[in-house]
Amino acid sequence: MNWLLEFFGKAENWSGPASIPARLLEHLEFSVMALVLAVLIAIPLGLLIGHTGKGGLGVVVTANLARALPTLGLLVMFVLLLGTASILPVIIPLVLLAIPPILVNTFEGIRGVDPELRDAAYGMGLRSGQVLGRVLVPVALPLILLGLRLSAIQVVATTTIAAYTGLGGLGRFVIDGFATQDYASVVGGSVLIVLFALVVQVLFTVVRWVTVSPGVSQRVKVR
Incomplete structure (x- = not known):
């Protein structure tokens, strides 16, 4: 407790380029950049293989194997390859870390939609893209958001x-x-990182509550 009081009580920790607000913004910048890049890669790929069923097993197996990659080891490798003149040696390992949960959950969410629901949508005359956007994604949204939350944290x-x-x-x-x-x-610093992660957890809980249909939420609970 004394250490916390000492850290948060220092005036120099609240102003300047090395202050808490400045470091927090830097941390946010790196995190958001990595997460956005991972989403741009993993969401479309997960939707595609989940909807078409083509190459799904191989992609998911590869994604799960990628989870075992040591992020610090990747950081050292990319620093040696690219140097430290840019943020790429940090962003690339973070993107590789974030992709697997998003990709796997998106794929599983789309693939797990009730086939009868999919067939009913086609029976109503919807095209493949419309079925994906209007039927499959809304039903799979809880799992997709779960993957995003896990990656973000x-x-x-x-x-x-x-x-x-x-x-x-x-x-x-x-x-x-x-x-x-x-x-x-x-x-x-450790406390700030933990608090940041908790804020992300709460943020995604709110996003799920706002965006997921009550009927879909009830369906997920029943399952």
Whole structure:
């Protein structure tokens, strides 16, 4: 508790380029960039293979294997390959971390829609794209949002590694704190990262409550 009071009570931690607000914005920037790129890759691919059923098993197996890749190891590899002149060595490992949960949940969500519901949509004269957009995606939305939430929390927690390359983010408090034996900074930075992840959790809970139809939510609970 004393360490927290010391960290949050320092005036210099609230102003300047190395302050809490500045590091928080940097952390947010890295996290959002990685998540957006992962969404642009994983959502369309998950919708495609879930709707067509083509190549689904191979893609999902590959995505699940990718979850075992060590993010820190990837960071070191990309730093060696690309240097530290840009944020790419950090963003690429974060994107690779974020893709599997989004891809797998999107695929499983679309594939898991009741076949009778799909057939009824086609029977009403809807085209393939209309069936996907008007029927399958709304029903699969809870699983898709779950994948997004899992990826977002993982990315927010793992963006801490950006500090290893000399970039900013909340990880700077942790890494620099260990380097200088400033344990108040280590504890304070860790608390900020945890709070950030909790905010993301709450945000996605609200998004699900707003966007998912009550009928779909009840269906998911029954399952």
